Amino acid sequence: MEMEQYRKVIEDAIQSEVEARQFYDQVSNRIKDDYLKKVFAGFAREEARHEQILTDILNEKKVDATYFDCDKDFHVAETIDMPKVTEDMDLKNAIGLAMKNEEIAMKKYTGLAENCTDAGLKTIFLDLAAMERGHKHMMEEKFVDVAYPEVW
Numbered sequence: 001m002e003m004e005q006y007r008k009v010i011e012d013a014i015q016s017e018v019e020a021r022q023f024y025d026q027v028s029n030r031i032k033d034d035y036l037k038k039v040f041a042g043f044a045r046e047e048a049r050h051e052q053i054l055t056d057i058l059n060e061k062k063v064d065a066t067y068f069d070c071d072k073d074f075h076v077a078e079t080i081d082m083p084k085v086t087e088d089m090d091l092k093n094a095i096g097l098a099m100k101n102e103e104i105a106m107k108k109y110t111g112l113a114e115n116c117t118d119a120g121l122k123t124i125f126l127d128l129a130a131m132e133r134g135h136k137h138m139m140e141e142k143f144v145d146v147a148y149p150e151v152w
Contacts, residue, residue: 020043033091036142053124073137083097092146106132109128
């Protein structure tokens with residue numbers, strides 16, 4: 001990958017993290033359920049951390065990547081369409097949207113890792129994909145609880 005393409009990919013990834021953080025902050029501020037409010041606020045903090053990691057990569061600073069071991073994946077996100085954002089979005093759709101966003105981010109970082117020849121950067125992208133998969137898994141659990149309450 002040419003350096004300019006590489007920079008563009010990283011810049012796009014940073015923008016995606018910013019948008020994800022803003023989304024989670026908005027949901028956290030609007031949602032009434034205290035537990036989900038904390039979950040979304042935590043996701044916003046994680047997305048801010050991802051933004052910083054990617055910014056450090058872009059600015060060629062030393063990055064201390066921590067390995068995130070999260071292999072759990074229910075694959076629920078893959079079974080629904082992307083919900084539309086509306087002013088009166090219900091909890092099911094808010095969680096569904098978050099779940100789909102995490103799925104997209106996970107796939108993006110996995111793709112970056114697959115196309116990266118630098119071992120250190122590959123590890124970072126795989127770690128970010130694992131973290132996003134962890135978020136996706138948590139959202140899938142919440143989605144099943146909200147979307148299919150009759151199961152419980």
